[in-house]
Amino acid sequence: MAEVTHEQAAAEVAELTDRINGAREAYYGANASLVDDATYDGWMHRLEELERLFPEFAKQDSPTQTVGAAEETGLDTIEHAERMLSLDNVFSLDELREWCAKAEELAGRKVRWLTELKIDGLAISLRYENGVLTSAATRGDGRVGEIVTENALKLGDIPERLSGTGHPALVEVRGEVFIPVAAFEKLNRLQEEFRRRYVAEKRAQHETRWGDKRVFDEEKAKGTAGRMFPAFANPRNAASGGLRQQLDKKKTALEREASVARIESLKLFVHGIGAWADPPVAAQSEVYELLESWGLPTSPYTQVFDSIDGVAGFVEKYGAERHSVLHELDGIVVKVDELALHDEMGATSRAPRWAIAFKYPPEEVQTKLLDIVVSVGRTGRATPFAVMEPAHVAGSVVRQATLHNQDVVKAKGVLIGDTVVLRKAGDVIPEVLGPVVEKRDGSEREFVMPERCPECGTPLAPAREGDIDLRCPNARSCPAQVRGRVEHVGSRGALDIEGLGEVGAAALTEGTDGQSALLSTEAGLFDVTIEDLFPIRVLVRDVETGEPRVRDDGSYDYRTPFQRRRKLTGRDADAPYDPGAETFAGDELAVPSKAAEELVAELEKAKTKDLWRMLVALNIRNVGPVAARALAGYFGSLDAIRAASVEQLAEVEGVGPIIAQSLTDWFAVDWHREIVERWAAAGVRFEIPGHPGPGAAQQEAGGVLAGLTVVATGSLEGFSRDGANEAIIAAGGKAASSVSKKTDYVAAGPGAGSKLAKAEELGIPILDAAQFAILVTEGPAGLGL
Numbered sequence: 200m201a202e203v204t205h206e207q208a209a210a211e212v213a214e215l216t217d218r219i220n221g222a223r224e225a226y227y228g229a230n231a232s233l234v235d236d237a238t239y240d241g242w243m244h245r246l247e248e249l250e251r252l253f254p255e256f257a258k259q260d261s262p263t264q265t266v267g268a269a270e271e272t273g274l275d276t277i278e279h280a281e282r283m284l285s286l287d288n289v290f291s292l293d294e295l296r297e298w299c300a301k302a303e304e305l306a307g308r309k310v311r312w313l314t315e316l317k318i319d320g321l322a323i324s325l326r327y328e329n330g331v332l333t334s335a336a337t338r339g340d341g342r343v344g345e346i347v348t349e350n351a352l353k354l355g356d357i358p359e360r361l362s363g364t365g366h367p368a369l370v371e372v373r374g375e376v377f378i379p380v381a382a383f384e385k386l387n388r389l390q391e392e393f394r395r396r397y398v399a400e401k402r403a404q405h406e407t408r409w410g411d412k413r414v415f416d417e418e419k420a421k422g423t424a425g426r427m428f429p430a431f432a433n434p435r436n437a438a439s440g441g442l443r444q445q446l447d448k449k450k451t452a453l454e455r456e457a458s459v460a461r462i463e464s465l466k467l468f469v470h471g472i473g474a475w476a477d478p479p480v481a482a483q484s485e486v487y488e489l490l491e492s493w494g495l496p497t498s499p500y501t502q503v504f505d506s507i508d509g510v511a512g513f514v515e516k517y518g519a520e521r522h523s524v525l526h527e528l529d530g531i532v533v534k535v536d537e538l539a540l541h542d543e544m545g546a547t548s549r550a551p552r553w554a555i556a557f558k559y560p561p562e563e564v565q566t567k568l569l570d571i572v573v574s575v576g577r578t579g580r581a582t583p584f585a586v587m588e589p590a591h592v593a594g595s596v597v598r599q600a601t602l603h604n605q606d607v608v609k610a611k612g613v614l615i616g617d618t619v620v621l622r623k624a625g626d627v628i629p630e631v632l633g634p635v636v637e638k639r640d641g642s643e644r645e646f647v648m649p650e651r652c653p654e655c656g657t658p659l660a661p662a663r664e665g666d667i668d669l670r671c672p673n674a675r676s677c678p679a680q681v682r683g684r685v686e687h688v689g690s691r692g693a694l695d696i697e698g699l700g701e702v703g704a705a706a707l708t709e710g711t712d713g714q715s716a717l718l719s720t721e722a723g724l725f726d727v728t729i730e731d732l733f734p735i736r737v738l739v740r741d742v743e744t745g746e747p748r749v750r751d752d753g754s755y756d757y758r759t760p761f762q763r764r765r766k767l768t769g770r771d772a773d774a775p776y777d778p779g780a781e782t783f784a785g786d787e788l789a790v791p792s793k794a795a796e797e798l799v800a801e802l803e804k805a806k807t808k809d810l811w812r813m814l815v816a817l818n819i820r821n822v823g824p825v826a827a828r829a830l831a832g833y834f835g836s837l838d839a840i841r842a843a844s845v846e847q848l849a850e851v852e853g854v855g856p857i858i859a860q861s862l863t864d865w866f867a868v869d870w871h872r873e874i875v876e877r878w879a880a881a882g883v884r885f886e887i888p889g890h891p892g893p894g895a896a897q898q899e900a901g902g903v904l905a906g907l908t909v910v911a912t913g914s915l916e917g918f919s920r921d922g923a924n925e926a927i928i929a930a931g932g933k934a935a936s937s938v939s940k941k942t943d944y945v946a947a948g949p950g951a952g953s954k955l956a957k958a959e960e961l962g963i964p965i966l967d968a969a970q971f972a973i974l975v976t977e978g979p980a981g982l983g984l
């Protein structure tokens with residue numbers, strides 16, 4: 200730590216103490232998080248550090264010496280028979296190993312470890328006297344908690360009377376009340392339903408009272424509904440509020456229903472005991488067995504280890520699998536299993552010395568919502584997204600998150616300038632959960648959906664009446680849509696063109712000042728030459744803001760992605776790019792970059808890719824790879840598809856009326872047909888060579904595999920994955936994706952897995968690639984079957 204003077208430390212301790220106490224009050228009192236947990240933990244950590252360096256500041260009432268906060272919600276309180284403690288934290292595996300080693304040193308021998316998942320809920324103490332529940336209480340400040348017995352009993356997980364035998368005169372069973380992840384999602388859907396019902400109720404009341412004489416103020420009713428039945432931002436605070444809510448009679452029937460639903464979503468896992476003088480067991484893990492036998496729910500994730508390595512393995516395992524756990528994970532709790540050591544090691548005023556909490560890097564952080572910007576995608580959909588101060592979350596830096604549409608912005612209740620809670624879980628797309636309302640200062644402003652497309656200025660409109668999403672109708676030449684479509688052509692599910700990703704597509708379609716875009720639509724894509732690419736300039740943008748970078752002289756900064764500089768040596772035998780220029784040895788010359796050569800070569804290669812890929816690349820609404828494969832396999836050429844009626848298209852298995860209509864609508868547009876014509880003129884192949892023509896494959900007795908079902912699995916030499924299925928269909932057979940009793944043949948190559956095993960189990964004939972090739976050309980007879 201940097202040198203800190205006594206004076207500076209005094210000020211920092213006072214400041215941290217203030218902040219922590221403020222956050223605690225909100226967290227434990229109002230079930231609200233003023234800062235994210237990682238920040239809070241950071242403050243605590245720093246305070247501990249300062250108090251270690253300057254012991255004179257370590258006051259008895261410091262947050263480092265106390266637990267939770269006294270809760271003042273008007274609920275009755277009870278004094279715990281034994282104090283409820285917190286846990287000390289470590290934030291890395293090294294720190295955890297160090298802590299374990301120290302504990303073994305303290306114990307004077309190897310220790311048996313109990314590892315548990317740290318449940319992100321709220322602590323509860325269940326007081327049983329001779330097996331009967333006398334109270335359920337929150338932790339409070341560790342000495343005195345709030346009584347929540349009535350609500351606790353509604354959980355269903357908390358027995359009023361323990362089963363089994365051997366109940367002590369007094370025991371406080373400690374556990375965690377939480378909302379399972381799945382129940383949390385359901386709860387938020389329910390809240391939405393309650394909001395809807397509230398508005399409907401108000402409307403009905405209004406109509407009874409006023410008829411048509413007054414207009415019903417729907418926006419106002421929606422606002423009230425939002426306050427009464429808000430979307431919950433996180434399961435911990437929803438659980439805490441749920442257990443502590445007061446079901447008084449003043450509430451409306453709807454509010455009571457919502458309260459009960461919230462309580463019913465709560466669950467309990469027990470993880471400790473208090474005030475039990477002489478438990479008849481020797482280990483914490485045995486305590487759990489005993490509690491379980493009394494009908495109390497314990498966590499299924501607990502494990503015992505003989506070594507610190509085992510503990511570290513557990514921590515790593517759940518680091519990778521934290522999203523498969525049924526509840527939110529607040530880290531790992533590592534406990535010494537032997538109870539004798541608990542007494543020996545004791546506790547500080549705040550936490551036991553025989554247990555520690557390991558914290559994973561945070562998945563939820565708070566950050567500033569700088570702006571809400573609207574982007575237009577390839578289909579013209581205008582999507583508002585959040586631009587945030589860069590935040591480190593779940594191991595990556597997040598700056599943006601989609602907000603889907605203007606109604607979602609409203610439902611989330613976020614204002615520009617708000618502090619927001621941002622979540623990114625594992626590989627999941629980052630999401631803005633909601634605002635931290637407590638942190639508003641009045642400078643925040645509401646987001647207004649623009650009326651015009653931010654890229655081309657065309658007025659936005661819903662595609663169909665009643666649609667929430669707004670679109671830019673200028674499909675042909677809106678730069679955002681062209682860019683999106685060109686990127687889509689290059690994407691993996693379409694023509695899979697290396698170099699035609701987001702950056703490549705932007706380079707081809709973005710005009711910079713003084714230079715118009717190379718492509719104004721995708722029609723010219725396959726005409727692109729190295730000479731076209733060579734002069735392209737791309738604006739250099741700031742990574743943080745996305746704004747174009749300006750040079751010192753005030754001009755924009757450009758990149759030329761399709762050029763590189765080459766120094767000429769001697770008499771350059773290779774003709775340099777610009778043959779007209781006089782060049783000398785030692786001159787630097789701009790020549791086409793590798794990227795330019797590669798892109799042109801890739802485009803050339805793409806021209807003869809599978810027909811279904813061409814179909815996907817055309818950006819026809821609703822036509823994705825699955826429908827495209829079905830269409831390609833059935834019709835064999837784009838001309839045949841274009842000539843087919845809606846009815847004929849819809850008859851194809853896997854197509855249906857909606858896709859059929861999309862296709863017909865698409866071909867009805869002039870500039871769409873122009874794309875096909877120009878691509879074809881550039882050499883794009885829109886057919887499957889040798890295909891027998893529309894429907895041939897599906898005609899009865901039309902092929903050597905008529906009436907037969909074949910499954911192709913693994914890599915079959917001479918066939919691509921789709922190629923194998925197309926060959927089956929072309930031969931009049933049915934290409935199935937799973938093996939069943941109805942399967943006639945299974946063609947299996949290297950990499951075949953469970954399908955092969957299933958075929959063996961069912962005794963279905965298994966063919967290799969060579970036999971499969973015979974099967975699809977000559978039928979079973981060719982194999983002597």
Ligand SMILES: NC(=O)c1ccc[n+]([C@@H]2O[C@H](COP(=O)([O-])OP(=O)(O)OC[C@H]3O[C@@H](n4cnc5c(N)ncnc54)[C@H](O)[C@@H]3O)[C@@H](O)[C@H]2O)c1
Pocket residue numbers: 222223226227231232233234235236237239240266267284285286315316317318319320321322323338374375470471529532556
């Ligand atoms: N964001 C905020 O403003 C804010 C404010 C206060 C606290 N917090 C967060 O709340 C926590 C505060 O710590 P704390 O003092 O409540 O203690 P803690 O959560 O760090 O540890 C103690 C608690 O862990 C719980 N727990 C869960 N699973 C357990 C298990 N398997 N075994 C034993 N105990 C288990 C127990 O209820 C116990 O009371 C931290 O995660 C902190 O980030 C956040």
Ligand SMILES: [Zn+2]
Pocket residue numbers: 575652653654655656657671672673677678679
């Ligand atoms: Zn537009």
